[in-house]
Amino acid sequence: xxxVLKRLGQSVLTVxxxxxxxxxxxxxxxxxxxxxxxxxxxxxxxxDLSMAEINARIAAQTNIAxxxxxxxxxxxxxxxxxxxxxxxxxxxxxxxxQIIGSAIPWTVxxxxxxxxxxxxxxxxxxxxxAYKEGSNFDVAxxxxxxxxxxxxxxxxxxxxxxxxGYRMELFPTGGRYxxxxxxxxxxxxxxxxxxxxxxxxxxxxxxxxxGWALSMRGNSIRVLGEDYLRVxxxxxxxxxxxxxxxVARNAILPMYTGLxxxxxxxxxxxxxxxxxxxxxGVGFYxxxxxxxxxxxxxxxxxxxxxxxxxxxxxxxxLTYGILDPRAKGGGSRExx
Amino acid sequence: xxxxxxxxxxxxAESDFGAVADGLTEDPDRFADxxxxxGRSPISGHARNGRIAADGGSSxxxxxxxxxxxxxxxxxxxxxxxxxxxxxPARIVWDDWRAxxxxxxxxxxxxxGTLGLxxxxxxxxxxxxxxxxxxxxLEFPLGTTASGVSLLSQTVYATPSMLTMIASGAVFTxxxxxxxxxVAGYKGGTADSVLMVITDIMMTIPGLPLTIVLAxxxxxxxxxxxxxxxxxxxxxxxxxxxxxxxVLTLRDAEYVEAxxxxxxxxxxxxxxxxxxxxxxxxxxxxxxxxxxxxxGSVGLYFLGVLPYNSVxxxxxxxxxxxxAGATSSPAAFHWLLVPMVxxxxxxxxxxxxxxxxxxIFNPRVRARxxxxxxxxxxxxxxx
Numbered sequence: 001x002x003x004v005l006k007r008l009g010q011s012v013l014t015v016x017x018x019x020x021x022x023x024x025x026x027x028x029x030x031x032x033x034x035x036x037x038x039x040x041x042x043x044x045x046x047x048d049l050s051m052a053e054i055n056a057r058i059a060a061q062t063n064i065a066x067x068x069x070x071x072x073x074x075x076x077x078x079x080x081x082x083x084x085x086x087x088x089x090x091x092x093x094x095x096x097x098q099i100i101g102s103a104i105p106w107t108v109x110x111x112x113x114x115x116x117x118x119x120x121x122x123x124x125x126x127x128x129x130a131y132k133e134g135s136n137f138d139v140a141x142x143x144x145x146x147x148x149x150x151x152x153x154x155x156x157x158x159x160x161x162x163x164x165g166y167r168m169e170l171f172p173t174g175g176r177y178x179x180x181x182x183x184x185x186x187x188x189x190x191x192x193x194x195x196x197x198x199x200x201x202x203x204x205x206x207x208x209x210x211g212w213a214l215s216m217r218g219n220s221i222r223v224l225g226e227d228y229l230r231v232x233x234x235x236x237x238x239x240x241x242x243x244x245x246x247v248a249r250n251a252i253l254p255m256y257t258g259l260x261x262x263x264x265x266x267x268x269x270x271x272x273x274x275x276x277x278x279x280x281g282v283g284f285y286x287x288x289x290x291x292x293x294x295x296x297x298x299x300x301x302x303x304x305x306x307x308x309x310x311x312x313x314x315x316x317x318l319t320y321g322i323l324d325p326r327a328k329g330g331g332s333r334e335x336x
Numbered sequence: 337x338x339x340x341x342x343x344x345x346x347x348x349a350e351s352d353f354g355a356v357a358d359g360l361t362e363d364p365d366r367f368a369d370x371x372x373x374x375g376r377s378p379i380s381g382h383a384r385n386g387r388i389a390a391d392g393g394s395s396x397x398x399x400x401x402x403x404x405x406x407x408x409x410x411x412x413x414x415x416x417x418x419x420x421x422x423x424x425p426a427r428i429v430w431d432d433w434r435a436x437x438x439x440x441x442x443x444x445x446x447x448x449g450t451l452g453l454x455x456x457x458x459x460x461x462x463x464x465x466x467x468x469x470x471x472x473x474l475e476f477p478l479g480t481t482a483s484g485v486s487l488l489s490q491t492v493y494a495t496p497s498m499l500t501m502i503a504s505g506a507v508f509t510x511x512x513x514x515x516x517x518x519v520a521g522y523k524g525g526t527a528d529s530v531l532m533v534i535t536d537i538m539m540t541i542p543g544l545p546l547t548i549v550l551a552x553x554x555x556x557x558x559x560x561x562x563x564x565x566x567x568x569x570x571x572x573x574x575x576x577x578x579x580x581x582x583v584l585t586l587r588d589a590e591y592v593e594a595x596x597x598x599x600x601x602x603x604x605x606x607x608x609x610x611x612x613x614x615x616x617x618x619x620x621x622x623x624x625x626x627x628x629x630x631x632g633s634v635g636l637y638f639l640g641v642l643p644y645n646s647v648x649x650x651x652x653x654x655x656x657x658x659x660a661g662a663t664s665s666p667a668a669f670h671w672l673l674v675p676m677v678x679x680x681x682x683x684x685x686x687x688x689x690x691x692x693x694x695x696i697f698n699p700r701v702r703a704r705x706x707x708x709x710x711x712x713x714x715x716x717x718x719x
Binding site: 010011013014017018022025026146147149150151152154155158161162165166167173265267271272275283286287290291293295298299301302305306309310313 | 533536537539540541542543544545546548549550552553554627630631634635636638639640641653657662663664666669672676679680683684686687688
């Protein structure tokens with residue numbers, strides 16, 4: 001129980017630190033975001049805008065009341081953020097929470113599907129390679145895995161979009177779904193979503209599975225040599241039970257940390273891919289915010305991505321104890 | 337083993353000292369014996385006689401008092417050092433096709449970033465025709481851009497800054513990760529808790545978005561060293577976690593305990609006893625981080641969110657897509673393809689090198705390749 005509490009406390013601390021750091025970045029940097037927002041407000045409102053009005057506008061956008069003492073500013077910023085008010089985008093004019101909130105499900109759809117595909121294909125392929133160790137299949141798959149592992153996802157995405165998207169016109173080159181469809185749980189809409197998501201998902205899954213396959217292969221080969229496996233065979237257990245409960249489980253466990261880090265990238269990892277396919281997800285808006293110097297959108301987007309990631313990692317961490325009972329209760333060690 | 341046990345043992349060894357010295361002079365046969373065996377190790381000293389003594393053989397020499405039975409000249413010593421530290425790893429690398437390819441690729445890029453600059457003319461607009469395709473003319477083997485700049489010279493002239501960036505990012509990650517991981521793992525207690533909370537916080541923050549936000553808020557200039565650090569701004573946290581768990585298995589090893597009892601300082605123990613054991617792991621991570629820096633930096637340059645001083649591979653890709661529409665027009669596609677292939681080949685080379693590094697640090701494999709060190713099998717066969 002104390003382990004769970006400790007883990008939750010740490011997650012809260014992380015969110016707190018990130019929000020404080022964003023306050024520091026906006027407020028404290030000389031010639032930074034705040035000065036830019038002020039000059040922008042003056043430009044837009046003309047010369048007849050009073051100082052108080054400019055400050056009010058900045059306060060609405062960033063939750064920072066410039067004329068208050070620093071600790072009041074910090075306190076108000078923190079309370080606004082924790083209530084889910086991330087300010088207002090200067091480019092779109094909408095609240096940041098609304099823009100990013102509507103984009104998150106799409107990003108999660110892309111990256112979670114890609115991660116799931118890469119992990120399942122990688123683990124099955126890796127296990128199969130380990131059983132066929134030394135065969136032509138094993139050597140060829142290892143080579144393919146190495147090459148894919150050395151290719152960045154955006155390179156595959158660029159190849160896909162130029163060949164399958166523009167030249168052969170097989171797949172759409174932007175957007176989340178065909179614009180003429182009604183949004184909802186109807187078959188044409190869902191098919192259109194899959195159709196538009198296919199290339200981004202494929203480019204992420206393709207470069208991902210090689211790495212999983214290689215580490216699964218290595219782990220399985222190690223497990224196959226263990227004594228307990230010989231004992232299991234001598235006990236006359238079925239091949240299926242040995243493969244799933246003995247080999248697969250013990251080979252996957254060491255990959256769990258990697259999987260947790262990969263889950264972490266679910267929310268921010270598609271930044272480049274989303275921009276290549278003009279797919280309005282979180283990363284797309286993050287870059288839009290940067291290019292327009294839209295600091296509220298940029299900072300708010302970053303904080304929301306971080307909070308989503310903290311939740312994801314905390315859940316993954318807390319469920320690890322179910323998979324591997326040894327991980328429960330870290331225990332305290334002697335200090336040297 | 338407790339403190340008192342160790343103390344007793346030390347005393348015992350001291351009182352033995354005289355007897356051992358006598359033993360050495362009394363046994364002239366020892367040297368003659370050595371001459372008959374060319375396969376022994378000169379520098380490791382106790383090739384055979386020490387072994388016999390330790391095994392409880394006829395000689396009364398204790399293992400602690402055994403002296404090197406051959407004196408070496410400085411030249412021999414240097415040759416041996418060269419053989420053990422440089423030639424043996426080199427032979428291992430050459431034996432394994434993956435490591436060999438990796439080293440050749442990395443050397444090629446180093447060559448491109450240094451001497452390549454002297455061989456290839458500097459990129460400038462209107463060097464040749466606009467959008468000449470790849471492999472069409474001898475003058476511009478990789479083609480030209482929409483403003484007539486040779487892609488080959490752009491690629492070559494981008495290499496030094498890319499290599500600097502890769503090195504700075506990888507060094508930053510490895511140093512910080514090793515520092516946090518070893519100190520937390522070895523010290524334990526409060527130090528461990530505090531360091532790991534910091535590490536976990538850094539690990540949870542999404543890397544690329546953090547880099548993007550910092551780059552745009554901090555108003556940094558385009559220095560490759562700074563960009564390299566920025567790309568890996570929180571990558572060290574994952575490495576620190578992994579190293580800490582490895583240190584946990586080492587901190588109670590006998591030789592570490594011995595150093596601790598002798599009153600050595602924590603930095604000495606960490607740098608002398610702990611880190612050498614982690615070198616293979618650290619090296620592999622260095623290479624993997626180098627790859628991560630390439631992927632991250634080129635991706636962000638491609639998006640146009642990082643400042644830059646001179647052209648690099650990511651900026652080339654950005655220009656190809658934004659200025660010539662390389663994704664939709666086949667005429668400009670080579671402009672996009674050249675930097676992409678450059679990145680993949682370097683990344684593949686680094687991956688292969690990481691796999692080879694594992695073998696270099698494996699002492700069994702290394703002993704087999706060192707000519708001056710007799711392997712275990714040979715020594716036992718001789719006796």
